[in-house]
Amino acid sequence: MNGLATAHPDDATLGVWLVGARGDIATTLMVGARAIAAGLSSDSGLTTARPPFDGLPLTALADLRFGGVDIDDGPLWRSALGVYQRSRTIDRETLDAVAADIEVIDNDIVHVPDMAWDPGAPIPGLPSLRLLVDGLRARLQAFRHRHGLARVVVVNLMSSLPHPALSPSRDTRAGIEALIDADRKDLISPSVCYLWAALLEGCPYINFTPNAGTDWAGVAELAEHVRVPFYGDDGKTGETLIKTALAHMFAYRNLRVLSWEGVNLLGNNDGRMLNEPRNRTAKLHNKEQVLSGILGYEPHAGVTINYVPSLGDWKTAWDLIHFQGFLDVPMCMQFTWQGCDSILAAPLVLDLVRLTDFAARSGEVGPMRQLAAFFKNPLAVAEMDFHRQCADLIAYARRHLGEDTQAHADAPTP
Amino acid sequence: MNGLATAHPDDATLGVWLVGARGDIATTLMVGARAIAAGLSSDSGLTTARPPFDGLPLTALADLRFGGVDIDDGPLWRSALGVYQRSRTIDRETLDAVAADIEVIDNDIVHVPDMAWDPGAPIPGLPSLRLLVDGLRARLQAFRHRHGLARVVVVNLMSSLPHPALSPSRDTRAGIEALIDADRKDLISPSVCYLWAALLEGCPYINFTPNAGTDWAGVAELAEHVRVPFYGDDGKTGETLIKTALAHMFAYRNLRVLSWEGVNLLGNNDGRMLNEPRNRTAKLHNKEQVLSGILGYEPHAGVTINYVPSLGDWKTAWDLIHFQGFLDVPMCMQFTWQGCDSILAAPLVLDLVRLTDFAARSGEVGPMRQLAAFFKNPLAVAEMDFHRQCADLIAYARRHLGEDTQAHADAPTP
Amino acid sequence: MNGLATAHPDDATLGVWLVGARGDIATTLMVGARAIAAGLSSDSGLTTARPPFDGLPLTALADLRFGGVDIDDGPLWRSALGVYQRSRTIDRETLDAVAADIEVIDNDIVHVPDMAWDPGAPIPGLPSLRLLVDGLRARLQAFRHRHGLARVVVVNLMSSLPHPALSPSRDTRAGIEALIDADRKDLISPSVCYLWAALLEGCPYINFTPNAGTDWAGVAELAEHVRVPFYGDDGKTGETLIKTALAHMFAYRNLRVLSWEGVNLLGNNDGRMLNEPRNRTAKLHNKEQVLSGILGYEPHAGVTINYVPSLGDWKTAWDLIHFQGFLDVPMCMQFTWQGCDSILAAPLVLDLVRLTDFAARSGEVGPMRQLAAFFKNPLAVAEMDFHRQCADLIAYARRHLGEDTQAHADAPTP
């Protein structure tokens, strides 16, 4: 028996409602969850499959029921085939083995029109914000009722869009409601509609993207009111993961970072969207801020994102770290990271779904700070060092397991 | 005022006796200590210049008095000029500014014949072990008396040599004494002579090299008897530093490391010695063992050390990390590390000297486990993760500062 | 119509007899030839598909009939499935599409006992050399007669083995015959048996491996006698390809190469064999000699080959080039090359088969110097620069096309 099989006793099934359910990450995580449940793949990549998390009563992967919305009108099988053909990640045998499951899941994915408006230039002719929010709520309710689900976690996986302009109305629940009623598409972005609909339906919410909303005070107020937890932003899958795992080494050794220049090449849909400068503002901000949080000063830190279509989902990052050592001698470290974006992101979403559901069942409300290690821009957490973020998550798990955290403080985790 | 200027009140001067005092590391650390003390260089690279260590009453760099032995008959100025010309690290202006200091220090460096015997094939005609040990003690005493030094820390910086064959006599102080008396050069290596002489003279001892001795039970017995602290082995300056700073990231994310292949190119004297396979056995062992300690399993982990003379002291390491993620997809990270060996090592030796003296003044005896972060093969410590080793060292400092360690546990260090 | 479809008018079919016919390279080239002929893949990687070679009357890929021997007793389908599973290169659809062809080819592959003796320590109990050579000839004859083949090219793809000791008997055809008769397995290696059998059967021969034989004067004598062309050694697929394409740039610019250090990581069967130091002597020699031929002096040039099983057929090479520019300033270039060995090698074998058959039909005898660009160690050619080797091959093609070579000398090839 491993931790993946540990089911919640009274009501095993957990609904997972994905915004962008036919995208590469969503497709990969659903194929993967089924493949692992069927014993066709190891649990590599899942933090929650390791100690001490495997000791918590997390929902088994086999007990996740997927649904959601997408602007692609499907079917999901086409998305799965596309991932297989473009990325050579999923292998054909695994794909065939989960084909029936994929078909079933597709019944729970609803096509929605592309409402990815740029708040700076909203598309005319869209339904009103209130209609949009109500429509999303109706779809969530339908999913829940169709399967008699007691619990549903909503995860935002949509593409990166510009943030709306600042407005004091964000600071209160009532203010946001007023903006929705006034149909202010310049001040409310699509991601906020999803977030608002999820919370109004009492569903915990994870923002895996750089899109707006989780740090608005009015959102926290609503979450408090409906008693659900939420968290974000922007899953930490590649270059930023390495950065936050490595930067402290320079601080500990007093090696002054002169420049940390990062270049990200990617060719997937995410890359295509980020090729538009307005869309990448939030992501660049998330990537750039981590260093000063760890080093205690601001080195020259550039982040470049280039769209290279032939790479598809295989992101390649190159970082140059120019630093100064003893006698002020400049030295240099470089790294390249070649990973498949969906393969890196998908298990994090599964981890987050399981840990979020656990938090909700444990009665947590508001920002789940213990999840900081999963995000580039962890809400309400100043700690940017990946090792310390992980230590915090491990301590959280041990507290729930009733263990004496101190006793484990200096023991190796594995 | 910064931490470097904080002197021990009653007797400011600390003797630093270096084995290999005209080598590149020793030369660089002495030039650097003087240059920093004279305000010609920042304190980059010195861990002890950062919080919380700058709050401890460590001996100021200006108060270190250097001496030692070398098989090179000098003068030290020639070594300094050589480092300047070969590595372009020290700049000419700094070199000229410390020239007078270098000349003074040289009076305290004694030429010793090359007794770097291979225990597998001892050179005939060498003096007996007892004579060697007594000779070293006499030189240490002379250094101490010449300057009226109350405290002297001994640091071993000699080249890497094969370890002697195992012998049960190592396990006791009396056993080692007997081996020395029996002149068993097959069972006692040169490094043990230095270690033994240092301890018999009551001097704390640091083994910055992969050479033998610190883990012999008989050595611990003698240290206990003479009430001095000691530690080693093998300074963690480059590739292994990165390895131990990065490996845990893979464990936390359950990314299974399939292979971690490291290649080290270096062209200095260290590289020339390591080009001889018997000499590099201990170093390779130290470099290879760290991963399993962090990951909890043994990935394929090769370490290659190649001698590339043109690189001089500028070590270049390339590591390929082949790992498996979600759905068992193989992915890849590479890094290159281009650093000057002496520039990386020198500040660590200064840190170790200051922290060792502090430990001795604090009454510590035996292995100084708090110093694990400085070594590839930390004596009596299982923890290989650099971040956890640093956390332990910070906690140690805070205990001595009377701070509540827990309060700082999740605050960023800088 | 493209060049691949141009068939030889009078007798379209060309036999291709592979030594190591169930290995990764052979399997890949047969799957690939069938896939390209069926329009399932582009002709990427085939030099002979480009101008001016596509203008020559080369045998079409569809007209190649494959056969050969292997120590693996099959079936070939298992090899193809293995390549698919381990390397993720061939895709499942392509594999399925050529499955019937693979089954047919397998009838022409004969299992032979593993006679890979080390000439330094021949395995007792093997048949005599004469019996071995005669057995190979009988198999070649059977393949030829079964299909009524007018022309068969033999290609050696076996693993790398140590070269036999030098013997003056190599220098004549009669001397080699005498060594075979005397069953001198210490002086005749397995590769020489294949070479000898091929020539005695009047078949042109390509040595794609570092194995011995092609540079023996007695071999040239036999080739002259039977009027067939032959060539080798050691296909230039990766790191050496880059080296010979790049080194001249340093020479032209008078940038003095101080060190060129190459590291090759590979995990396939080739890597496993090369992990044995005696087996890699010839390959290392081939890789190391190319630089001095191009630069005109001998820089420090190390070549390391490490076996990293998890990489499978995906070779990763890292090279560091340390060079000196104006004012003797040292600078640095690094490259990494990540390629699949079989995918790189397979098209070269198809190119060589087509060009060798063309040479034989054109009446060429002895070493085919025009093929130097395909080999690490090109027989009887001093030119090591890849660009000049390619220029020679293009000039050769143009002469056969009746074009004025000079007119094209400075025109871009594409």
Place this chain on the structure above:
Amino acid sequence: MNGLATAHPDDATLGVWLVGARGDIATTLMVGARAIAAGLSSDSGLTTARPPFDGLPLTALADLRFGGVDIDDGPLWRSALGVYQRSRTIDRETLDAVAADIEVIDNDIVHVPDMAWDPGAPIPGLPSLRLLVDGLRARLQAFRHRHGLARVVVVNLMSSLPHPALSPSRDTRAGIEALIDADRKDLISPSVCYLWAALLEGCPYINFTPNAGTDWAGVAELAEHVRVPFYGDDGKTGETLIKTALAHMFAYRNLRVLSWEGVNLLGNNDGRMLNEPRNRTAKLHNKEQVLSGILGYEPHAGVTINYVPSLGDWKTAWDLIHFQGFLDVPMCMQFTWQGCDSILAAPLVLDLVRLTDFAARSGEVGPMRQLAAFFKNPLAVAEMDFHRQCADLIAYARRHLGEDTQAHADAPTP
């Protein structure tokens, strides 16, 4: 005796008039020319020091007399000290040895006001174009007369500026004269003033920068009229050099380049200027066009230039080449190039000066196509392959040496 000492018999001294004479490249080339002439440095980096060029009667480095203009008001010694301090390239001993020479040269460098106007937005209050051109001519004349120089080569080393808008007036000498008379600073850029002044003074002209002018038909007309040779644009020193040395390998092997993504980090004044998007248009164009010229198709090819101040003159380029091989399998090559810009560029300028003077003495007029290998954007030459460009230059030298070019065609150069 080597080629550097070969002086022109009748009038040894050659004037070299540099636009940007106190910049890093100019400073380095003058220090270097003096250091080599004094035997303090090898001739590394100088193409003209190698065969066959060392056989041509080129002006000796010792016989070059430097002068020029700069917007920095000096002295040159400060520039030299700056290069030494920032780049650690020139060593202190060399600097001191040439200090007196540097002081003498400085007398021939004239301070000019910063007239680096953007043709899109000319600075008001500047002197008229005619006054500028006449002023430059007067300074050139003064330099020539002061030293009785029979020959002066002008080299443009100024920073990169936007090109002026297109105008049909460029197409004739009279048209350009009319634009100058009409003071059309929107259509005539500063670089054209330098070029025009040089030609009017009968001086051969080299444009080592991406600045405008050399490809204007009116410029060729004037050069023809005054019977002088000229050439450009944009010295090929780093990433583009590698690109054009490597790209053909992919073409020869029919490895289809899917994407070639290049990233250039630099921190010198050039980098600072290029950080302004309008200034880097011409340079990016030069860097991007080379691939299609070699490959025969247009792969996705991005070029990024980022300003990273701490790197100073040490440029670091990283290129990712994503290509497709047999069976359409994608593979990958990466390289990093770490070179000092001035150290790479300076010897090229000396080579160009010597070869341009030789061409002028040989009676050449107009574009010197034989110099294509030195430029990113070689005027009037379609060949982009570095190897073929070098072969053309070697053939040119051999023709002048009276050698049979064909005889050497396939012999290795060294």
